[in-house]
Amino acid sequence: xxxxxxxxTKIKNTGNLHDFNWSNLKPEDNTVNxxxxxxxxxxxWNGTGKTTLxxxxxxxxxxxxxxxxxxxxxxxxxxxxxxxxKLSHLDLENKKNIRVFNKDFIEENIFQxxxxxxxxVRPIYYLGDKKIELIQERKEREKKQKDLETTRKDLAEKxxxxxxxxxxxxxxxxxxxxxxxxxxxxxxxxxxxAFRTIQQKIENGETTIDKLxxxxxxxxxxxxxxxxxxxxQVWINDIKAKSGNITKSYLEDISEILLxxxxxxxxxxxxxxxxxxxxxxxxxxxxxxxxxxxxxxxxGQQIPKERISELEAHFNKDYTELNDSxxxxxxxxxxxxxxxxxxxxxxxxxxxAQKLNxxxxxxxxxxxxxxxxxxxxxxxxxxxxNSLLNEASEINKSAINLDNSFTNLAEELESSSIAxxxxxYKDKIKEVADLKEKKAKFVSDIEQLExxxxxxxxxxxxxxxxxxxxxNDMVSFLGHSDLHFAAKGDEHxxxxxxxxxxxxxxxxxxxxxxxxxxxxxxxxxxxxxxxNSTEGAVLIDDPISSLDSQFLYNAYSFIISSIxxxxxxxxxxxxxxxxxxxxxxxxxxxxxxxxxxDKNKCGLYMLRISLDSSKKRMSNIYELDHLLKKFDSDxxxxxxxxxxxxxxxxEEKSDLTLIYPYPNMARRVLEVFLSFRFPGKSDYKDKIDxxxxxxxxxxxxxxxxxxxxHGTLKEAEGFSPEIIEPASxxxxxxxxxxxxxxxxxxxxxxxxxxx
Numbered sequence: 001x002x003x004x005x006x007x008x009t010k011i012k013n014t015g016n017l018h019d020f021n022w023s024n025l026k027p028e029d030n031t032v033n034x035x036x037x038x039x040x041x042x043x044x045w046n047g048t049g050k051t052t053l054x055x056x057x058x059x060x061x062x063x064x065x066x067x068x069x070x071x072x073x074x075x076x077x078x079x080x081x082x083x084x085x086k087l088s089h090l091d092l093e094n095k096k097n098i099r100v101f102n103k104d105f106i107e108e109n110i111f112q113x114x115x116x117x118x119x120x121v122r123p124i125y126y127l128g129d130k131k132i133e134l135i136q137e138r139k140e141r142e143k144k145q146k147d148l149e150t151t152r153k154d155l156a157e158k159x160x161x162x163x164x165x166x167x168x169x170x171x172x173x174x175x176x177x178x179x180x181x182x183x184x185x186x187x188x189x190x191x192x193x194a195f196r197t198i199q200q201k202i203e204n205g206e207t208t209i210d211k212l213x214x215x216x217x218x219x220x221x222x223x224x225x226x227x228x229x230x231x232x233q234v235w236i237n238d239i240k241a242k243s244g245n246i247t248k249s250y251l252e253d254i255s256e257i258l259l260x261x262x263x264x265x266x267x268x269x270x271x272x273x274x275x276x277x278x279x280x281x282x283x284x285x286x287x288x289x290x291x292x293x294x295x296x297x298x299x300g301q302q303i304p305k306e307r308i309s310e311l312e313a314h315f316n317k318d319y320t321e322l323n324d325s326x327x328x329x330x331x332x333x334x335x336x337x338x339x340x341x342x343x344x345x346x347x348x349x350x351x352x353a354q355k356l357n358x359x360x361x362x363x364x365x366x367x368x369x370x371x372x373x374x375x376x377x378x379x380x381x382x383x384x385x386n387s388l389l390n391e392a393s394e395i396n397k398s399a400i401n402l403d404n405s406f407t408n409l410a411e412e413l414e415s416s417s418i419a420x421x422x423x424x425y426k427d428k429i430k431e432v433a434d435l436k437e438k439k440a441k442f443v444s445d446i447e448q449l450e451x452x453x454x455x456x457x458x459x460x461x462x463x464x465x466x467x468x469x470x471x472n473d474m475v476s477f478l479g480h481s482d483l484h485f486a487a488k489g490d491e492h493x494x495x496x497x498x499x500x501x502x503x504x505x506x507x508x509x510x511x512x513x514x515x516x517x518x519x520x521x522x523x524x525x526x527x528x529x530x531x532n533s534t535e536g537a538v539l540i541d542d543p544i545s546s547l548d549s550q551f552l553y554n555a556y557s558f559i560i561s562s563i564x565x566x567x568x569x570x571x572x573x574x575x576x577x578x579x580x581x582x583x584x585x586x587x588x589x590x591x592x593x594x595x596x597x598d599k600n601k602c603g604l605y606m607l608r609i610s611l612d613s614s615k616k617r618m619s620n621i622y623e624l625d626h627l628l629k630k631f632d633s634d635x636x637x638x639x640x641x642x643x644x645x646x647x648x649x650x651e652e653k654s655d656l657t658l659i660y661p662y663p664n665m666a667r668r669v670l671e672v673f674l675s676f677r678f679p680g681k682s683d684y685k686d687k688i689d690x691x692x693x694x695x696x697x698x699x700x701x702x703x704x705x706x707x708x709x710h711g712t713l714k715e716a717e718g719f720s721p722e723i724i725e726p727a728s729x730x731x732x733x734x735x736x737x738x739x740x741x742x743x744x745x746x747x748x749x750x751x752x753x754x755x
Contacts (some may be wrong), residue, residue, distance in 0.1 A: 001096035002535045003060075004082040004575045006035050008621070009057055012076040014069065016049040016609065016619040020077075021473075025605070025623060034623065038571065038591055042579045043586050043619075043628065045664065049619035050579040051102055054541035057577075058100035064091055066104060077279065097536035099526060108520040110136060112509070125697040127521050134456040138306040138492065141449040148442040155435040162428040166191055170424070173417050178225065179230030180410040181237070181403075195418055195425060198345030212419035219416060222409055228573070229406045235344050236406075239352050239399040242336040246359065251385045254329060254363065258370045258378040259291060262319045319374070326371045333367065336360045349402065356395050357386060408484035467497060476549060477558050483513065512551065519543050519555070523562035526573065538563065539577035545587050556588040579607075581633040604629055609661065627754075635672045638665045640754045642736055666735045667705040673739055673746075691742050697734055704731035 011020035025034035044050045056077050069075060074239045078088040087096070092119050111132040166188045174186035201207045214222065228704035251681065287293075288303070296303050312321055337341050337360050339354035369379050418425075467487040498505040509517070519540075526533055544555055559578075580586050596602035602622035612618050627637035645662055681687045688702045740747045 001097055002081070002083065002574065003536055003537050004535070005057075005292075006080045006082045006084075008056075008087070008423075009055075011075065013051070014072045014075040014077065014364075015052040017052050017056070018616070019612070019618055020049075020053075020620055022621070026722075036575070036577075036605075037601050038122045038575055039589075039602040040577045040605065041477075041586055041589050041593075041602065041624075042577065042605045042607060043583065043624060044579065044581060044619075044662075045609075045744075046581050047617075048581075048607040048609050049358075050541055050581065050607060052343050052541055052619075054100050054102040054579060055104065057098060057539055058102065058104065059089070060087060060096040060102055061098045063095035064088075068104060097532055098539070099522070099531055099536065100539045100541070101519060101522045104541075105129075105522060106514055108132065109513055110509075110518050111149050111519055124186060127517070128495070128676060130456065131752070134453065135490075135494065137449050137456065141446055141453065143450065144446050148439065148446065151381050151435055151439045151442060152636070155439055158428070158431045158435055162432050163188070165421075165425060165428055169417070173414055176417070177226060177410045177413060179226060180199055180231055180407055181233065182407055183414070184408060191418070193196065194414060195422070198415060198418055209419050209422055212415045213413065214416040220412070222413060225409055225411065226406065229410075232346055232349055232406075233403075235338065235349055236354060236399055236403050238338060239349070239356055240396060240403065242338070243356055243359075243392050243396035243399060245332075245336060245386060246363075248385075248389060251388060253378065254367065255320070255380040255385070257325050258366065258380055259330060259573070260322055260325075261375060262322055274723050284750050290554060299442055310640075321605065324372070326367055328373070330364060333360050333364045339483065339712060348398075352395050352398055352402075355391065359391055359395070362388065455647070457645050468625035469524070470497070470517070470520060471514050473524070473558070474516065477554050478513075478519060480641070505623060506709050516542060516555075519558070526562065533573045535574050537575040537577065538573045539579070541579045542581060544582050545578065548690045550587050553584070553588065556585065556592075560592065583628070590629075596631075633672070635669065636750070636753065638669045638672075639750050641665050642732065643751060643754060645732055646736060663705060663730050666732055668704060670701075670735055670739070677742060688738075691738055693738050693741055697738065700731055701734050701738060705735070 007022045007025075008020065009022055011017040012645055014020075022034075042050070042053075052069075055066050059065055059069065059077075060079075065075075076089055078086055080086050104710070108129040109132065110127060123204065148395070170186055170188045170191040173191065174183055177186070197206070198212065200207065244630045288296075291305075295301065337357050341350055341353040341357065344350040344353055350672035366378070366380060370376075387388060444731075454499075467485040470485045471481070473485075474483050474485070481500055486500070487495055488497050488498060522540075525531070540559065543559070544552055563573055563576055565572055578586070578589055590597065590604070593602040606622050606624045606628070607619050608622055609617055609619050625637050628634055631637070641662070642665060670688070671684065674681075674684075677688050678687045681690060684706070685702055688698050691698060
């Protein structure tokens, strides 16, 4: 795509360029086309928006909004190309064929790192934004990996502390409430579950920490009750278990036994009517069978076989089975008896035990009656069964309720203990959760960085500049060979440079040196494959600071040699922009391209600050003032502005929009004037003191031009109201007064020239 810019149609809401309008470029005679030319020289003092303008155009180079402009969320801009097409802030998805050199390029394309070799620490330098981005991503990954390791250690410690807290708290609760069955196996998971339940209730508004906490005096009373439960728990459990055995089905079994009868082959009447004797004989028969004895173990006499047969006929299989069933039930019911009830320390529990024993006694009585008259059928009435069931159920329910009351009391104490530790445990949970989140974030960041690094390593095609070429260019630019570059490879095989100043390692580079290196790199990069120079635009923003006046010509020559094909003044690039605050630097280009200016092939423009109706600073583009076009110095132009101010009305002098730039103008005019009047003096104040005028005027003019001129350039949104006060207006007029007193003929000639 051909990227030759015809005009900047608008810039809105972007720093000083909040209402940038191309319509200001209207030539006085309407014969000159104000559109951008192949060569464009733009003059503007500091603070007029040069760098902001360069950043707007650099967005098209980057294919995104540059970092320094991201803060302007409502920024809008549009440019029109030479073919009539337009590009705006909505067209940044693809990189455009333009290259911009400004402060941001310097920051992004020269990077100082530290190389450690044993005990020696030396700086190394990288050139190229993509390479620097890759280096910084590697460093960021390394830093995050260290942070991740630290976080993992912290997390392990916090998790260990949290688990220890859980175990200790659970143990304390278990030891305190050991007498309650629920808490006999109380471990960490039970504590965690109870905590979560309480936490949920608090979040739902069902309770509060204060409600859960038990006052010490009540806590001790309840704890004493719980301690007594340890002694009661055995009886409670015994009563619950045994009363629970008396069920409807169990009573049905007993009823069935009571009803059951057997048929005997031969009944021995004596045994039939005497239960004790019958039981004794039956046991004896069983014993003799077991021992296979033919003699009576009681009297020693021979037992007749007939007698054995008679007894076996009486105690047949059905009889034996029924009798065994009766004995089994008797033994079961006897086992339900609560022993030593007098030792039960709780009266209510003692009464329950006695009731259960009475209930057992009633059942045993019924069964024994059957045993004593085993051949007779007996019944357990429905009323009796219901009565027994109801009584057993009441006993069981009372025991359960008593057990539950103790469990509930224990749970109150558990909740109180958790409430006491709630905030501390919650903090520990949060510490662990925060560290887990932090760890996950580091892991995610590292994964993303590794993907960026892999992509960067695949895609990197940074322009490689040999050290020899850098050294040659530095000599051309700086005019000396004090700085010397030596290329080397870093631990990843990336090309970097060691810089020496003379024979010593250069630990720091001055801003001028960084600018020189970056500009050399920028101009060399114009030849890279990705940039179609003949169809693209190149913009260079303020490559010379006010401290670099000694390098003006060298920088100018280097730029010219880099963008021109040969001495014919034809360019290697499709379009060239130079933005500068240094009029002497601008003048070099004016002289170089005088013929092109005359033929309307080189445009001369200026950025100028004014104040809008809301007193907000705004910058716009204008044709370069005719005095700046005509003369090789800005002195004539600035002098004319002071004369204009002198001729304004009092009302106009109080107009902040009009008066805004004058302190800086006054300073600049006075500096130039005094440099010719007193060439032997270098200090600004010394020069003012040399003027033949009253000390009061000289002091006031010095203070005004020295303080107000610098402040005007640094204020972002407004201007000090002091400037429109009469005293400040008089200071501006005093500058002309001093100049006229010192050299009236010069001032008259200047005014004549301006007419």
